[in-house]
Amino acid sequence: MLKDEVNKALKVIQDGGIILYPTDTIWGIGCDATNTEAIKKIYALKQREESKSMIILLDTDNKLQSYVQDVPEIAYNLIEYAENPLTLVMPGAKNISPALISSDGSVGMRVAKHDFCQQLIQRLRKPLVSTSANISGQPSPANFSEVSDEIIQGVDYVVDLEQHDTSVKKPSTIMRLNPDGGFEFLRR
Template sequence: MLRDEIAKALKVLQNGGIILYPTDTIWGIGCDASNTEAVKKIYALKQREESKSMIILLDVDNKLQSYVNDVPEIAYDLMEYAEHPLTLVMPGAKNISPALIAEDGSIGVRVTNHEFCKQLIQRLRKPLVSTSANISGEPSPKNFGQISPEIIDGVDYVVDLEQHDMGEKRPSTIMRLQPDGRFEFLRR
């Protein structure tokens, strides 16, 4: 089942499509983070301004250097010891679609602990875009049952995993991390 869903999602991503998928936090809309056309499809679906950047998911922390110029040493400790999923916003984004990079050159990155996401990213060999499965300005859905039909109908593939899990999940903690190790919480 898991392998089948990974294969189906992978094919959609490789063809420039967007998917709706479960993560270690809330359900996300995603695409290949290097594909600008796919990234723009997500902005259009969410009716979101492109100046509001989205995050990328990685499968392992040693890939951080591939997408961020100067990763502060503390980033690895923060990710390892965080009690909840942690997104780090760091300057110096590289090797991803320019449409994902904030005006200040930063990108939000989370190393996922979700098995589907980890395996999909490994197979894709690129980061996966992740943004909440809602129209911009509306509340983030806490489970699959709260996702609007507009979002479900607007993606190219809905991953058939965890759709019946009605437990309420929460978004990740977000911290802005400077190259010198200073940080601030953007969302707890």
């Protein structure tokens, strides 16, 4: 079942499509983080300004340096010891679509600890865009049952996993990390 869903989602993403999928936090809308056209589809669906950047998911922390110029050493400890899913915003983004890079050159990244996400990212061999499955300005869905029809109909594929899970999920904690190791919380 998991393998089938990974295969279906992978094909849609490789064809430039966008998917609705479960993560280790809330349901997300995603695509290939190097495909600007697909990223623009997500901005259009969410009715979101392109100046508001989205995060990318990685399957392992040893890929951080592939997408950020200088990864502060503390990043690895923060990821390893974080009790809740943690998104790190770091400067010096590289090797992803310019549509995902903030005006200050930073990108938010999270190492997903979720089987589906990890397998999909491994197979894709690229980071996966992740943004909450809602129209901009509306509340983030706590589970699949709260995702609007507009979003469900607006994506190219809805992953058929965890749709009946009604446990309430929360977005990740977000920290901005500077090259010198200094940090600030953007969302706890």
